[in-house]
Amino acid sequence: MSVHLRPEEIETESFRIIDAEVGPHQWLPAEWQVVRRLIHTSADFDYCRTMVISKDAVSAAISALRQGVGVVTDTNMALAGINKQGLTRHGCGAACFVADPEVARVARGEGVTRSIVAMRRATSEPGNGIFVIGNAPTALFELLRQVREEGFRPALIVGLPVGFVGAVESKEELVQVATDHAIPFITSLGRKGGSNVAAAVVNALLILAGEQG
Secondary structure, eight states: OOTTOOHHHHHHHHHHHHHHHHOSOSOOHHHHHHHHHHHHHHOOTTHHHHEEEOTTHHHHHHHHHHTTOEEEESSHHHHHHSOHHHHHHTTOOEEOOTTOHHHHHHHHHHTSOHHHHHHHHHHHSTTEEEEEESSOHHHHHHHHHHHHHHOOOOSEEEEOOOSSSSHHHHHHHHHHHHHHTTOOEEEESSSOOOHHHHHHHHHHHHHHHHHHO
16 A cells, blocks of 8 residues: 555545445445444444434435524534534534533532533524434433423434443443434444444534535
């Protein structure tokens, strides 16, 4: 490989390699754009079989992004990984509240995680509709509680918390609750996930929204 390849050439070659190694698959073309970018970010081909994308998730996400719906992440790392030019192009704000001092104060007082309080803060602000969770299962559990108990209806949930405690269970609950309440979602079953791959999903959706625009 030449070290003089331009970044776009490296990306194109990476996608060619991924397509060749995966071979035939069950993903629809737009869904594959999401799964392939996630594999590109992680170099992990397991995502080709563990990803779960609800029937209307990609089209709903594109519609929401083109309407300027606000994006909320559970970590500043996920927020940093989302393409800001893509967000600006569609008039989408993006925020993460987990490091907010008031969120920390309330969490200490209630004896809960900052991720839970941050999610409550995020859902209370009008305009937020795309929720991107790549680290904290407690954030996803809280969001799903609001769906079940408070009638909250996000435009899209990207649920990719990573780890050994609660990650598997939170994603399984996402599939069940989101299916029951007809909420578009994107997730990956199992322990794998992370802020980087959660951001990659959003970036793929932003590209698709730009292409359709």
